[in-house]
Amino acid sequence: xxxxxxxxxxxxxxxxxxxxxxxxxxxxxxxxxxxxxxxxxxxxxxxxxxxxxxxxxxxxxxxxxxxxxxxxxxxxxxxxxxxxxxxxxxxxxxxxxxxxxxxxxxxxxxxxxxxxxxxxxxxxxxxxxxxxxxxxxxxxxxxxxxxxxxxxxxxxxxxxxxxxxxxxxxxxxxxxxxxxxxxxxxxxxxxxxxxxxxxxxxxxxxxxxxxxxxxxxxxxxxxxxxxxxxxxxxxxxxxxxxxxxxxxxxxxxxxxxxxxxxxxxxxxxxxxxxxxxxxxxxxxxxxxxxxxxxxxxxxxxxxxxxxxxxxxxxxxxxxxxxxxxxxxxxxxxxxxxxxxxxxxxxxxxxxxxxxxxxxxxxxxxxxxxxxxxxxxxxxxxxxxxxxxxxxxxxxxxxxxxxxxxxxxxxxxxxxxxxxxxxx
RNA sequence: GAGCCUAUGGUGUAACGGCAGCACAACACACUGUGGAUGUGUUAGUAUGGGUUCGAAACCCAUUAGGCUCCCCA
Numbered sequence: 018x019x020x021x022x023x024x025x026x027x028x029x030x031x032x033x034x035x036x037x038x039x040x041x042x043x044x045x046x047x048x049x050x051x052x053x054x055x056x057x058x059x060x061x062x063x064x065x066x067x068x069x070x071x072x073x074x075x076x077x078x079x080x081x082x083x084x085x086x087x088x089x090x091x092x093x094x095x096x097x098x099x100x101x102x103x104x105x106x107x108x109x110x111x112x113x114x115x116x117x118x119x120x121x122x123x124x125x126x127x128x129x130x131x132x133x134x135x136x137x138x139x140x141x142x143x144x145x146x147x148x149x150x151x152x153x154x155x156x157x158x159x160x161x162x163x164x165x166x167x168x169x170x171x172x173x174x175x176x177x178x179x180x181x182x183x184x185x186x187x188x189x190x191x192x193x194x195x196x197x198x199x200x201x202x203x204x205x206x207x208x209x210x211x212x213x214x215x216x217x218x219x220x221x222x223x224x225x226x227x228x229x230x231x232x233x234x235x236x237x238x239x240x241x242x243x244x245x246x247x248x249x250x251x252x253x254x255x256x257x258x259x260x261x262x263x264x265x266x267x268x269x270x271x272x273x274x275x276x277x278x279x280x281x282x283x284x285x286x287x288x289x290x291x292x293x294x295x296x297x298x299x300x301x302x303x304x305x306x307x308x309x310x311x312x313x314x315x316x317x318x319x320x321x322x323x324x325x326x327x328x329x330x331x332x333x334x335x336x337x338x339x340x341x342x343x344x345x346x347x348x349x350x351x352x353x354x355x356x357x358x359x360x361x362x363x364x365x366x367x368x369x370x371x372x373x374x375x376x377x378x379x380x381x382x383x384x385x386x387x388x389x390x391x392x393x394x395x396x397x398x399x400x401x402x403x404x405x406x407x408x409x410x411x412x413x414x415x416x417x418x419x420x421x422x423x424x425x426x427x428x429x430x431x432x433x434x435x436x437x438x439x440x
Numbered sequence: 441g442a443g444c445c446u447a448u449g450g451u452g453u454a455a456c457g458g459c460a461g462c463a464c465a466a467c468a469c470a471c472u473g474u475g476g477a478u479g480u481g482u483u484a485g486u487a488u489g490g491g492u493u494c495g496a497a498a499c500c501c502a503u504u505a506g507g508c509u510c511c512c513c514a
Binding site: 276 | 512
C-alpha cells in the first residue's frame with residue numbers, strides 16, 4: 018500500500034462500472050447528435066501551444082493547460098478544448114466541405130486546475146457545432162440537441178433546464194445604461210456571479226467596478242426583467258423554433274446567463290441541474306460568429322455547445338438514472354467438471370459462440386460449487402454442466418440460473434435450448 | 441494562485457495521549473455433481489515524512505490526496 022504509485026492528480030480510473038457510465042453517456046450523446054444529422058469527428062489530442070495562444074488569454078495557456086516541450090524542443094499541449102482544432106480543420110477544407118457543417122465529437126481533454134466536485138484535470142467532453150449559417154433557428158437546433166440529450170437520459174424539465182440569453186440584447190441594455198464597452202467583460206462576470214453572492218456584497222462589487230447607483234439599479238432591473246426577450250428578434254425566433262422542435266419545456270429565458278467567454282456574439286445558453294448537489298453547469302454554448310476568422314480561417318458564422326462528462330455523471334448517479342451495471346457481457350457459463358473434460362467444455366463453448374452467444378468457460382477445473390457461485394456473482398443467466406454421465410450419453414445439462422430449473426438435452430440441441438432461455 | 445476542512449483493513453465506521461475494535465465485502469470450511477441463504481473460521485488497517493512524549497491513530501510541522509469557497513471555467 019505504502020509504495021503504490023498514485024494516479025496523477027485529477028485523473029480517474031475507469032473500472033468496468035465507471036466505464037459503463039462513460040459508455041452510457043457516450044451512447045446517449047451519439048444518439049442525440051445523430052438524430053439531428055450531425056457527423057462524428059475528432060482532432061488530435063496533442064496540439065501546438067500556438068493554436069490556443071491565438072485566441073486564449075495568457076493565464077489560460079500558461080496556467081491551465083498541460084504544456085511541455087517534446088523531444089524536438091517544440092512546445093505542445095494536451096488539448097484543453099476542441100474549438101480551435103475544429104476551426105483549423107474547417108479552414109483547411111473550406112473548399113471541399115458541404116455547408117452547413119454539422120459535426121459532433123466526444124473525447125478526452127485536459128485542464129490544469131484544482132480538482133473539485135464536478136471538476137477533474139482529465140475529462141471527456143461532448144462538442145456539437147454547426148458552421149456556416151447564422152440563423153436563430155440554427156441556434157435553436159443546437160439547444161434542441163442538448164435538450165434531447167437531457168430528455169434521453171431521463172432528466173425531466175423539473176430536474177434540468179436550459180437557460181437561454183442573448184449577448185447582443187444584453188449589450189444593448191448596457192448601452193442604454195451608459196455602461197461603456199470596455200466595462201462589458203467585468204460587468205458580464207459580475208452578472209455571472211450574482212447567483213452565488215449576497216445582494217449587498219454584489220452591490221458593493223458593482224460599485225467597485227465603477228458603476229454608479231443608477232447603473233447598478235438599472236442592471237438589476239434588466240436581470241429581473243423576464244420579458245426582456247421580447248425585445249430581441251433573435252430570441253423570439255429561437256423560442257419559436259424551440260417550441261416547434263418539441264423541447265420548449267426544458268427552456269427558460271434567463272437574462273443573467275452570460276457565459277465567461279469573450280467570443281460569444283449572440284445567443285448563449287447554459288443547462289443546470291435544478292434539484293441536485295452540483296451547482297456547476299451541465300453544458301453550455303452559444304453563437305460565436307467571429308471565432309473562425311479570429312483563428313485564421315475565412316469568416317464563417319458558427320454555433321455550438323460543449324458538455325463535460327463529470328457533472329452529468331454525478332447528476333445521473335445522484336438521480337438513479339444510470340442503468341444497472343451488468344458485470345459481464347456473457348450470459349452463459351460453461352462449467353468444467355474435471356481435467357478430463359476440459360476439451361469437451363471448450364468445444365461446447367465454441368459451439369455456442371459460433372451461434373452468436375457470448376459464452377465464458379470457467380478457467381479452472383474446480384468444484385462446481387465455486388463455478389456456480391461465480392456465475393451467480395457475475396449475474397449470468399445460464400450455466401452448462403458437462404460431467405462424466407452426460408459425456409457418455411452425449412448430453413449437456415442446461416441450467417436456468419434465474420429460476421434454478423435445469424434440463425438435460427442432446428449436445429446438438431444445446432444452442433436451441435440456451436436461446437430459448439435467453440429469449 | 442489563496443483560504444478553510446478532512447484522511448483508521450477492500451468499503452463504511454469506533455477507540456480520554458495508554459492492548460486499534462465493529463459491520464459489510466473477500467476467502468476457506470460446513471456442502472467431495474449445482475449459485476443466491478445460514479453458521480464457523482481466516483485474511484486485512486492508523487495516507488507519507490519528521491517532531492513532542494515514558495507512551496501518538498489522537499498533539500505539532502511538512503508532504504500527498506480529497507472536499508468546500510475564492511479565482512477560473514477555453
